[in-house]
Structure formats: structure tokens, C-alpha cells
Amino acid sequence: MNTDIPAGKKSWFTPFNVVATIIILIGAVITFLRFTKGLGGVTNLSDNNPWGLWIAFDLLCGVALAAGGYCTSAACYVFGLKRYHSAVRPAILTAFLGYSLVVFALSYDVGRPWRLPYPFFVQQGTTSVLFEVGLCVFLYLITLFVEWLPSCLEWLGFRKPRDLIVRATLALTIFGVVLSTMHQSSLGALYLIAPSKLHPLWYSSYLPLFFFISSIAAGLSMVIFEGTLSHYYMHDKMDKTYLSEHDSVVRGFSKGAALVLAGYFLLKVIGIALDDKWDYLLTSYGAWFLLELLGFVALPCFLFAIAVREQKLKLCRWAAVLTVLGIVLNRFNVSWFAFNWQLAPADRYFPSWMEIAISVYVVTIGVLLFRFISTYMPIFYEDPQYREHVPHEGEEEERPEFVEHKLHRHPQTFGH
Amino acid sequence: MERRTFLGLLGAAGLGAALAKPAHAAGHPEFKGYPGSFGVLFDATRCIGCRRCEAGCNKVNELPPPPEPFEDLSVLNKKRRTHWWTYTVVNRYDNISGAAGPVYKKWQCNHCLEPACASACFVRAFSKTPQGAVTWDGTVCVGCRYCMIACPFEIPTFEYRQVLTPRIMKCTLCHPLITSGKLTVPGCVGACPVEALIYGRREDLIQIARKRLCDFPGRYLNHIYGEHEMGGTNWLYLSGVPFAALGMREDLGTLPAPELTSGALAAVPIVAAVWPVLLTGIYAINKRKNAIAQEETAQAVAKAMAQTQAEAEAKLKKAMTKAEADQKAAIQREVKKALEEAAKGPGQEGE
Numbered sequence: 093m094n095t096d097i098p099a100g101k102k103s104w105f106t107p108f109n110v111v112a113t114i115i116i117l118i119g120a121v122i123t124f125l126r127f128t129k130g131l132g133g134v135t136n137l138s139d140n141n142p143w144g145l146w147i148a149f150d151l152l153c154g155v156a157l158a159a160g161g162y163c164t165s166a167a168c169y170v171f172g173l174k175r176y177h178s179a180v181r182p183a184i185l186t187a188f189l190g191y192s193l194v195v196f197a198l199s200y201d202v203g204r205p206w207r208l209p210y211p212f213f214v215q216q217g218t219t220s221v222l223f224e225v226g227l228c229v230f231l232y233l234i235t236l237f238v239e240w241l242p243s244c245l246e247w248l249g250f251r252k253p254r255d256l257i258v259r260a261t262l263a264l265t266i267f268g269v270v271l272s273t274m275h276q277s278s279l280g281a282l283y284l285i286a287p288s289k290l291h292p293l294w295y296s297s298y299l300p301l302f303f304f305i306s307s308i309a310a311g312l313s314m315v316i317f318e319g320t321l322s323h324y325y326m327h328d329k330m331d332k333t334y335l336s337e338h339d340s341v342v343r344g345f346s347k348g349a350a351l352v353l354a355g356y357f358l359l360k361v362i363g364i365a366l367d368d369k370w371d372y373l374l375t376s377y378g379a380w381f382l383l384e385l386l387g388f389v390a391l392p393c394f395l396f397a398i399a400v401r402e403q404k405l406k407l408c409r410w411a412a413v414l415t416v417l418g419i420v421l422n423r424f425n426v427s428w429f430a431f432n433w434q435l436a437p438a439d440r441y442f443p444s445w446m447e448i449a450i451s452v453y454v455v456t457i458g459v460l461l462f463r464f465i466s467t468y469m470p471i472f473y474e475d476p477q478y479r480e481h482v483p484h485e486g487e488e489e490e491r492p493e494f495v496e497h498k499l500h501r502h503p504q505t506f507g508h
Numbered sequence: 509m510e511r512r513t514f515l516g517l518l519g520a521a522g523l524g525a526a527l528a529k530p531a532h533a534a535g536h537p538e539f540k541g542y543p544g545s546f547g548v549l550f551d552a553t554r555c556i557g558c559r560r561c562e563a564g565c566n567k568v569n570e571l572p573p574p575p576e577p578f579e580d581l582s583v584l585n586k587k588r589r590t591h592w593w594t595y596t597v598v599n600r601y602d603n604i605s606g607a608a609g610p611v612y613k614k615w616q617c618n619h620c621l622e623p624a625c626a627s628a629c630f631v632r633a634f635s636k637t638p639q640g641a642v643t644w645d646g647t648v649c650v651g652c653r654y655c656m657i658a659c660p661f662e663i664p665t666f667e668y669r670q671v672l673t674p675r676i677m678k679c680t681l682c683h684p685l686i687t688s689g690k691l692t693v694p695g696c697v698g699a700c701p702v703e704a705l706i707y708g709r710r711e712d713l714i715q716i717a718r719k720r721l722c723d724f725p726g727r728y729l730n731h732i733y734g735e736h737e738m739g740g741t742n743w744l745y746l747s748g749v750p751f752a753a754l755g756m757r758e759d760l761g762t763l764p765a766p767e768l769t770s771g772a773l774a775a776v777p778i779v780a781a782v783w784p785v786l787l788t789g790i791y792a793i794n795k796r797k798n799a800i801a802q803e804e805t806a807q808a809v810a811k812a813m814a815q816t817q818a819e820a821e822a823k824l825k826k827a828m829t830k831a832e833a834d835q836k837a838a839i840q841r842e843v844k845k846a847l848e849e850a851a852k853g854p855g856q857e858g859e
Contacts, residue, residue, distance in 0.1 A: 132668030139591055139665040142653035170787050172794035203651015203666065203674035211630040215648050221769050222654045223630035224776055262791060270783040274776055281772035285628055285658045288760055300772050434757075 112456050119453025122446045126200055134446040141432060141441035149451050150197035152279055152423035154190055155229070156303070157416065159311030160318070161187025161236060162265075162272040167348075169265045178334040179341045181243055181471045182322065183315050188236040189458050189465075191229060197454045221281045228275030235268050246478050247469040254478070277304035283426055291430035293372050293381040296363040299426075305356045310419040312349040313392075316342050316412035326466055331473030339405060346396045346408040349415060353393035360385055377430065384425060388418025539764070540740070541621035541710060545640035546681070547742030548697055549713040550614055551720070552754065553727055554704035557584055557600050557612035564699025565596045565616075568685055587755065590616065592667045592677040596696055604753045611747070613754040614696070614705070617642060617663045617679035618734060618741035624765030628658035633676070640710065640742040641683035644676050651676075660738055660760050681742070713744050720746060739764025 126134045137144050164183035167173045199205035207214075212230060217223045238257060245254035257264075280303030283290050296302065319338060323330075330338075364370060372378050392414040399407035432440060466472060563578035565571070572593050576583050584600040596616035604611055623642045626634035631648040634655065644664075651674050656664045667674040682694035691698070693707040706713065717732045733745035737760050745751065752758045 128671060130669050130671040130674065131666075135668075137666075137668060139589060139656065140662065142656035142666060166787070170791045170794075172791070172798065201652075203653070203670075204649070204672070207631075207648070207650040210648055210650055215631045215633075217630040217632040219627045219766060219769075219773070220630040220654070221773065222628065222652065224773065226630055266784050266787045266791075269787055270780060273779050273783060277779075278772070278776070281769060282654070282657075284769045284772055285624055285765055286660070287768065288660045288757055289657070297771070300775070 112460060115449075115453055115456045116460075118449050119456070122450055122453070123200070125446070126450075131201075131203065134444065134450075136442060136444045136447065138439075138441070140435055140439050143427060143431075144441055145428075145443040145447045145451055146197055146201040148424050148427040149420070150201070150454055151194055152427055153420050154194040154197065155276065155279060156307045156310045156419050156423060157314050158187040158190025158194075159272065159276060159307040160315040161190075161239075161311070162268045163308055163311035164315055165239070165265045166269050167344075169262055170269070173344065175337055176341050176344065178331075178337045178472075178474075179315055179319065182318065182466070183311075184236065184239050185243070185462065185465060185471055186314070186318060188233075188240045189461050191233045191236055193454050193458050194229065195233065196457075197450070200450060221278050221284070225275050225278045225282065228271045228278065232268060232271040232275065235264055235271065239264050239268065242478075243465075243469045243471055246475050251478075272307070273304060276307040277301065279303050280426070283431075286431075289432055289434065290426065291372075291377050291433045292367070292369050293364070293377055294426050294430045296367065298359060298363045298366075301359060302356070302363070302422075305352060305359060306419055306422060309349050309352045309356060309415055312345040312352065313412035313415035313419075316345050316349075316409060317416055320409045320412075322466070322472065326463075326472055329466060329472045333474060334472050342405050342408050343400060343403075346411065347400045349412070350393055350396035350400060353389055353396065353415065357385065357389045357393060360389065377433065380425070380429070384418065384421050388414060388421055392418060539622060541742070542636075542638040542640065543711075545638060545710055545742060546708065547619065547640050547710040547713055547744060548681075548694065549706045549708070549717055549744045549746065551704050551706075552611055552613055552745065552747040552749070554702050555598070555612040555614060556702055556704075557581065557598055557610070558701065559584075559598050560699045560701060561614055561696035561705065562594065562596055562598060564695040564697075565679070566594065566695075568682060568691060568695030568698075569595060569680075571595070584612075590663055590665050590678065592665045592675070595677065595679040599755065601749075601754050604749045607749050607753075611749055611754060613745075613747075613756070615661075615755075616696070616743070617681070618661050618737075618743040619679075619681055620738055620765070621740040621742065622738075622764035622766050624658040624660060624738070625655035625664055627766035627769065628654045630654070637683060639683065639687070641681035642678075643680055643683050644678065646673075646675055649676055658765060660757065660765065710742055710744070717744060717746055736762040738762070739767075 122134055131137055135144060135146075160183040164176060164180050168176045168180050195208075199208065202208065208226075211217060211223055211226050239261075242254045242257050245251075245257075277300035280299035280301075283295065283299055284297070287295050319341065323338070364373070373382060392411045395407055395411035395414065399405070399411055428441065470478070559578045559581065566574070566578070574594065584598065587599050588594075588597045590597060596614060598612055598614050600610045600612055602610045619636075619640055619642045621636070623634060623636055626632070626636055626642060630652070631650060633645045633649040635643050635645065637643060651666070653664075653666055653676075655676060656662075656666065664676050664678045666676060682691050685691040686694070697705040697707040706716065708716075714732060714735060717735075721728050721730055721732075727748055728746055729748065729750065731747075731751070733747070733751050733756060734741040734743055739762060745756070747754060750758070
């Protein structure tokens with residue numbers, strides 16, 4: 093941050109804000125075009141390629157990368173890993189924003205967005221995997237909203253409803269994990285109905301399992317990745333507990349990600365063996381498949397393991413970035429690169445620049461909302477008035493330190 | 509001609525008041541289609557590629573006129589697919605080994621017995637009618653286009669240029685026109701000049717196809733496409749060349765589309781039932797473990813404290829005993845000293 097500007101008078105005119113404003117303006121124009129000229133006016137979608145970037149990135153990657161919410165809250169509240177407590181709120185906020193933006197982006201992609209509630213309230217197509225995805229995403233969005241609400245209520249100063257929700261934490265967490273298991277896997281199951289269109293190396297009856305397991309790796313890696321970004325940009329909003337727990341979150345989640353990725357790798361290999369698809373590995377699609385499997389599953393798994401063993405937090409962060417890229421690559425492969433592989437090259441899909449711009453616009457909105465909420469609401473710090481648990485005897489001494497730290501916080505972190 | 513009309517009339521008579529029912533296909537591996545449902549038999553050995561079926565379809569369905577007139581056969585130089593403005597297309601396939609000249613194929617919705625589109629639709633916009641047609645209901649469609657992903661024949665199309673009311677467009681087997689009595693056979697069938705298309709009950713069409721295979725063994729390949737593909741379709745095909753040479757997938761298998769996802773869908777309630785129990789169990793075990801650990805710690809602390817106290821007490825007692833003993837010894841010493849002094853005293857005084 094610019095140190096020349098005195099506190100309280102920070103200029104609005106930062107490079108980040110300028111770029112964000114430009115993206116938002118472009119997005120607004122394309123939004124106008126989308127709803128005046130139709131999908132054909134802004135996208136390269138066709139009768140052969142009905143699903144494009146907005147499904148591949150905004151829906152499939154969006155949901156997978158928002159998995160940090162259920163992973164972190166399950167680790168903390170169900171598996172009893174209390175030392176990850178300070179990571180829960182940022183992860184829940186990310187997941188809530190992520191899912192909100194998935195629905196927001198879907199309203200661009202579907203033909204008649206105002207009918208999006210129809211599958212639930214008008215006519216239920218229960219034989220459809222998409223129905224299950226829709227229902228779970230809809231219910232999970234509500235769950236995430238309720239899980240996020242305490243930080244908002246603390247900001248607004250409504251203690252009673254906040255306490256009521258906090259008391260339901262365990263139930264909400266379990267409900268969230270159930271819903272996440274179902275729709276993360278169902279996003280993979282969407283493609284089970286098209287064995288004639290998805291390349292055999294990616295088509296597998298294990299698709300739902302692949303999507304679910306990889307979403308855990310994505311969630312854990314996103315928490316590490318985002319924590320790193322937040323450390324750079326939101327440092328002055330973080331309390332001592334968050335900062336002191338952060339390294340242990342990175343270590344613990346890296347260990348978890350290494351294990352999950354190892355399991356995922358084995359499952360993928362079993363998937364190939366089960367259908368005896370080894371021959372395909374020698375084709376050009378096989379090389380692409382191996383790049384995904386070795387470069388973006390096995391390699392980050394290996395890096396995570398080394399980083400945990402050697403206590404190298406920086407390597408943990410790089411492995412997390414690689415894992416996130418690998419999940420994006422996998423979702424792109426299933427829904428785009430290896431989908432409709434039977435078509436002639438001329439009939440294949442490539443997004444228009446406006447489709448890409450809308451995806452960038454959606455991510456930008458997410459970042460802006462995240463920044464706004466974590467600036468004003470207790471996300472990276474605990475409001476001392478609302479300490480989560482009454483400290484045990486051992487922790488009693490921590491309390492004055494926390495207050496003391498608050499006093500020192502500003503002069504300490506101004507240099508960042 | 510006569511036979512086609514006859515079969516068509518039979519169809520119109522058989523429709524009655526039966527209305528469309530949603531496709532409840534998943535989980536019924538024995539479903540062999542609605543008995544007496546109607547379909548079309550296409551014979552590639554008869555088709556001359558005149559595109560009159562396209563024109564007939566365009567006319568009865570009131571679709572927009574094409575940029576090139578239907579009489580223009582040069583459009584056949586390019587492979588075409590269905591679009592919102594054309595429910596059916598004829599393509600020409602040249603240089604097929606074993607064929608004397610070009611072979612033509614008419615392509616449109618095959619009206620699956622268990623349609624992928626209907627099973628994939630999350631608002632049940634598609635229906636498999638007992639009469640055979642797969643129809644689409646525009647009053648509920650959200651425009652998600654999952655039906656287009658699901659269809660193995662790449663048939664449903666979307667009105668990408670429509671802003672507010674984009675529709676899914678595909679062949680209806682002229683179901684609305686036939687049920688309302690405006691037509692007796694689909695528009696394409698009625699327009700075919702060479703009887704390459706026959707409309708009738710699916711069972712009868714299969715019999716006709718079998719008879720042709722029997723009567724002209726050299727003319728056809730022994731395969732009725734659509735009899736079993738993807739669980740069977742109401743549209744059936746005969747050909748003298750491999751169907752793959754006509755751009756038709758021969759690797760689709762015989763499994764109906766709904767069965768591809770029924771396993772995954774069946775796992776959903778299991779997750780919903782088992783996960784909460786499992787997760788609550790994990791939570792409870794952790795809680796209990798923590799409680800026990802805490803208890804054990806408390807016990808250990810108490811024990812250690814008790815031990816320390818006991819040790820301290822013992823030490824104190826020992827010290828006290830020692831002090832007492834010391835004191836006693838000191839008193840004894842003093843007494844002894846005093847006595848000794850007392851014993852010495854008189855002696856000295858006496859000297």
C-alpha cells in the first residue's frame with residue numbers, strides 16, 4: 093500500500109480499483125447486450141456446443157473452488173480440529189460468495205433466468221441429475237448464507253439472532269457437508285448421460301467420485317491460496333489468533349491435500365484400469381490426460397508431501413496454486429476440451445471474448461465483495477465482544493494479550 | 509402410397525383421447541416402449557436426396573423459409589445438422605465402398621423409447637407420448653440446454669437469437685398436427701415421392717423392415733438401426749451401407765439413456781441418509797475423546813498434586829520428627845550439661 097498517504101485519507105485511485113472499475117463497466121455493457129440480443133449475440137454457443145465457458149468456468153470451477161467452505165467447517169466443527177477455527181470464517185465467506193456468483197452467472201447462461209426457481213416450485217424433473225445439482229446448490233446457498241450471517245450480525249450488533257445461529261453451528265455444518273457431497277459429485281454425474289460425447293479417458297462411471305474427491309483437494313488448496321493472498325492485502329484486518337493459527341492451517345491443510353490428491357490419483361488410475369482404457373494413453377488425448385494426471389495431480393501431491401515434511405510453507409503455497417490450476421484444467425477437460433471430441437475441428441467450441449469478459453467480471457465482483465465484507469465485518473479477527481468459546485483456564489492469560497495486541501495493531505502493521 | 513396412408517389412418521384412429529404423460533423411464537430396464545406407438549421407417553436404399561421431406565416439414569410446421577430453396581440440391585455438398593429453423597436435414601454421403609453412387613440419409617429426432625432429453629430435463633419439459641412422439645413444453649423450459657448435452661443423436665436445438673423466449677426446437681413427429689386431425693402422417697412422410705419413409709406402428713415397421721431384409725438380402729445390411737440403439741427409438745433405419753458411413757453412431761450401445769445416470773441418482777439418498785449419521789458419529793467420538801482426555805488430564809493433575817502433597821507432608825513430618833528429635837537431644841544435652849555442672853559445682857565450692 094502507498095505509505096505516502098496519511099491514514100484515513102487513502103486515495104481511491106489505486107491500480108486495483110481502476111482495473112476493477114474498467115472490468116465492471118465492460119461487464120455492464122455485455123450484460124446489456126446479453127439481455128437485448130440474446131445468447132447468440134454475445135456467445136459462441138451453438139447447437140453442437142450448448143454449454144461453454146460459463147458452465148465450464150463459472151459453474152463447474154466456481155463450485156469446486158468454493159469447496160473450502162465445507163472442508164474447513166467440517167475440519168473444525170465435525171472433526172474437532174479447533175486450531176483451524178480462525179480459517180472458518182474466511183472460507184465460509186468465500187464459499188457463500190462463490191455460490192452466489194455461480195447462481196448469478198447462471199442467470200446469464202440459461203435462456204430464461206427468471207424461471208430458475210421452476211424446477212423446485214413449478215415442476216420437478218426428479219430423473220435429472222441437474223435437478224439434484226440445482227436443489228443442492230439452492231439449499232446450500234441458503235445454508236452458507238445462514239453460516240455467514242453471524243459475522244454480519246456481529247457487525248450490525250444484533251447479539252440474540254447471532255447467538256441463535258451460532259448454537260446451530262454443528263447442524264449447519266453437517267447439512268452443508270451432506271449437500272456438498274451430493275452436488276459436488278453430481279456435477280460430475282451430469283456428464284454420465286453423454287458417453288458418446290465425452291472422451292473415454294475422462295468418461296468414467298467414477299465421474300461423480302472424481303468430482304467429489306477433487307473438490308476436497310480444491311477446497312483445501314483454495315483456503316491455502318486465498319489465505320496467502322489475504323495475508324498480503326488484508327493483513328491489517330487480522331488478529332493475533334488468525335495470524336498465529338495461519339501457519340498451522342497451511343501445514344495441516346497441505347497434509348490433508350497431499351493425502352486427498354494421492355487418493356484421487358489412485359482412483360483415476362483405477363478408473364482407467366476398470367474400463368481397460370490404457371490404449372487411449374498413447375493417443376494425443378492420452379498425452380493431454382497424462383499432463384493433467386501427472387502434472388496437476390501427482391506433482392502437487394508430491395510437492396505438498398515434501399513441503400509438509402520439510403516444513404516449507406512457501407512450497408505448500410505453490411503446491412496449492414498448482415492444485416487449483418489442476419482442478420480448473422480437469423473441469424475444462426470434462427466440459428470443454430474432451431467434450432464433443434467426436435466433432436469436426438470446425439464445429440468445436442471456443443469462447444467469444446465477451447464470454448471471457450463476463451467470467452472475469454463475475455470473478456471481479458467476487459473479489460470486490462470479499463474485500464468489502466472482510467474490511468467491515470469480523471472475518472479475519474474475532475470481535476472481543478463475541479469470543480467464540482469461553483477461554484479455558486490455560487487460555488485465560490491470552491485475553492489481556494489480545495487486548496494489548498489490539499492497541500499495538502495499528503502502529504505495528506502500518507508499514508504493510 | 510396406399511400402405512402409408514393406411515398405416516397413417518390407423519395411427520390417427522389409435523390416438524384417441526390419450527394425453528402425454530411424463531417419461532418415468534429411469535429404473536425400468538424392461539420398458540420396451542408404449543405398445544402400439546407410432547414411428548417412421550427410413551430406407552436409405554430408396555432415398556433419392558430430393559429434400560422434399562425438408563420442404564414438407566418446413567411447410568406443416570410453419571418454419572421460416574430457408575436462404576436456399578428446397579429445390580437447390582447444392583446444399584447437399586455440405587454436411588448439415590438440425591437447427592431451430594429446420595427440424596430435419598438430408599445429407600449426401602459420397603464414395604462409400606460397396607455403394608454404386610451417393611447414399612442419402614434423412615436425420616431428425618429419433619423419438620427414443622426412453623429419451624435422454626426427457627430424463628435430463630430438470631423441469632420435465634419433455635414428454636414421451638404413448639403415441640410415440642417426444643414432445644417439448646415451452647411453458648416450463650428454463651433454457652438450460654442440458655437436453656442438448658444429453659441427446660446422443662445431437663438433435664435438440666436452441667433459439668440463441670431469441671432474447672426473452674428462446675425455445676428448444678426439434679421434430680415433434682408432427683404430434684400436435686396429427687392429434688388435432690390436421691395431418692394423418694408427419695409432414696416429411698407425406699412429402700416423400702419414393703416411399704423412403706413409412707409411418708406406422710413401431711411393431712409393424714419392424715415387421716416390414718424384417719421382411720425387406722428377408723426379401724432382398726443383398727440389398728440391405730442385416731441391421732435395423734433404432735431397434736435397439738439407446739434402448740430403441742421410434743424412428744427406424746434400413747441401409748445398404750454401414751450406418752457409420754452415413755454419419756450415424758454405431759457405438760451408442762443398447763442401454764437406454766436414463767440408466768446411465770440412475771446409479772448416481774440412486775446414491776443420492778444414501779448420502780443423505782448415511783452422511784448425517786456418520787458425521788454426527790465422528791463429532792460425538794471426537795467430543796467423547798476430548799472429554800476423556802480432559803478427564804484423564806484432570807485425574808493426572810490431581811494425582812500428581814496429591815502425590816506432591818503427600819511427599820511434602822512426608823517431608824514435613826520427617827523434618828518435624830527430626831526437629832523434635834533434635835530438640836529432645838538438645839534438651840537432653842542441656843540437662844546433661846546442667847547435671848554435670850551441678851555435680852562439679854559442690855566439689856569446687858568445697859575446696
